[in-house]
Amino acid sequence: MANHNLSKIVLAFSGGLDTSVSARWLAEKYDAEVITVTVDVGQQENLNQIAMRSKAIGVKSHYSIDARDEFATDYLSPAIKANAMYEGAYPLSTALSRPLICSKLVEVARKENASAVAHGCTGKGNDQVRFEVTAKSLAPDIRVLAPVRDWNMSRDEEIKYAKDNGIKVSEKKSIYSVDQNMWGRSIECGPLEDPNVEPPEEVYEWTTSPEKSPQKPEYISLEFMEGELVGLNSDTLKVREIIERLNSIAGRHGVGRIDHIENRLVGIKSREVYECPAAVCILAAHKDLEKLVLTRHEARFKKTIENRWASLVYEGLWMEPLRRDLDVFIESTQKRVTGTVRLKLYKGIATPIARTSPYSLYDFGMATYDASSTFDQTLAKGFIELWGLPTTIASKLILKDDEEEK
Numbered sequence: 001m002a003n004h005n006l007s008k009i010v011l012a013f014s015g016g017l018d019t020s021v022s023a024r025w026l027a028e029k030y031d032a033e034v035i036t037v038t039v040d041v042g043q044q045e046n047l048n049q050i051a052m053r054s055k056a057i058g059v060k061s062h063y064s065i066d067a068r069d070e071f072a073t074d075y076l077s078p079a080i081k082a083n084a085m086y087e088g089a090y091p092l093s094t095a096l097s098r099p100l101i102c103s104k105l106v107e108v109a110r111k112e113n114a115s116a117v118a119h120g121c122t123g124k125g126n127d128q129v130r131f132e133v134t135a136k137s138l139a140p141d142i143r144v145l146a147p148v149r150d151w152n153m154s155r156d157e158e159i160k161y162a163k164d165n166g167i168k169v170s171e172k173k174s175i176y177s178v179d180q181n182m183w184g185r186s187i188e189c190g191p192l193e194d195p196n197v198e199p200p201e202e203v204y205e206w207t208t209s210p211e212k213s214p215q216k217p218e219y220i221s222l223e224f225m226e227g228e229l230v231g232l233n234s235d236t237l238k239v240r241e242i243i244e245r246l247n248s249i250a251g252r253h254g255v256g257r258i259d260h261i262e263n264r265l266v267g268i269k270s271r272e273v274y275e276c277p278a279a280v281c282i283l284a285a286h287k288d289l290e291k292l293v294l295t296r297h298e299a300r301f302k303k304t305i306e307n308r309w310a311s312l313v314y315e316g317l318w319m320e321p322l323r324r325d326l327d328v329f330i331e332s333t334q335k336r337v338t339g340t341v342r343l344k345l346y347k348g349i350a351t352p353i354a355r356t357s358p359y360s361l362y363d364f365g366m367a368t369y370d371a372s373s374t375f376d377q378t379l380a381k382g383f384i385e386l387w388g389l390p391t392t393i394a395s396k397l398i399l400k401d402d403e404e405e406k
């Protein structure tokens with residue numbers, strides 16, 4: 001029998017409004033010991049300060065878990081190989097972090113012998129789905145609590161609850177709802193809720209506005225080995241290190257700002273602003289290298305798999321066996337994705353401008369229009385005859401029908 005006695009609750013804690021208010025509320029409502037967990041997925045926030053916030057709310061034990069390398073190798077690398085972009089725009093930064101954070105909550109719950117885990121997600125978004133499906137898949141015996149969803153408070157009511165209970169929240173943090181990790185920043189709420197208004201400059205923290213970015217372009221090179229990121233500008237580095245460095249290099253050039261009207265899983269359309277400097281560069285480079293080494297058939301088929309992969313991850317189904325099945329296909333396509341791509345960073349745009357690979361399928365002799373061409377153009381005539389045969393036969397018939405109708 002599952003133990004649903006809620007004496008200990010393990011809460012995912014970011015130190016923001018939702019999770020701060022949740023910590024106090026859970027303790028009061030269930031008369032439980034609340035244990036807070038902050039997972040470092042490269043959000044570039046002061047973990048000591050977050051630990052202190054937890055203490056100030058009255059929490060007795062707090063865990064800070066450094067999962068940055070695990071996030072980069074086990075979640076972001078597969079996403080890079082899958083060229084994962086939801087609706088062609090969003091690199092899934094928030095979505096990819098949720099199953100990892102959830103697995104850490106479950107680990108702490110096991111260690112502490114807690115019977116419940118909790119998250120601060122609202123009932124309107126995707127994150128509640130990601131947390132709960134992952135938790136139920138990993139630990140069916142553990143209960144999942146969603147205090148923010150259950151109490152159904154507005155953001156203003158939460159701010160009031162925080163004030164009444166002596167929980168401090170910063171002014172800016174309470175206007176915007178922000179989620180961060182090394183793959184990107186997601187920003188919502190406040191003036192962003194009007195899709196007809198340009199995002200105010202203050203929402204951006206990782207990118208310089210293209211108007212103020214350097215007047216000279218910067219060139220960088222990214223090296224891949226079998227689809228895996230291995231180097232930046234001839235330095236051999238870990239995936240995490242490349243992402244961290246690239247966030248600041250590309251951010252300086254204003255690269256990675258995304259303003260997206262998004263279809264959420266729960267059916268709502270939302271306006272989301274993202275800053276994903278490293279992700280935008282890496283995905284552009286990886287896609288570019290694949291163009292050089294994959295056959296036309298591999299590339300076309302892979303696109304459908306990529307879309308499916310991105311949807312599964314967006315829709316909270318990281319644990320779905322189909323995701324792992326798709327990974328096997330994707331992994332197999334990456335065997336020749338080895339090489340280097342050069343990107344030009346300038347005024348908010350990262351453009352692949354040069355690429356090379358030992359597995360390049362580009363044949364200069366075939367492609368060139370000069371005298372050294374090895375492509376026998378006379379073969380094209382017969383090819384067109386046969387290629388167009390079904391279409392020309394059908395067209396003859398249609399022409400005849402059209403004539404008769406007149």
Ligand code: ARG
Nearest residue numbers: 094095126177178179186188
């Ligand atoms: N729309 C994004 C997603 O569902 C981001 C959600 C979190 N955003 C936030 N500002 N808290 O993955």
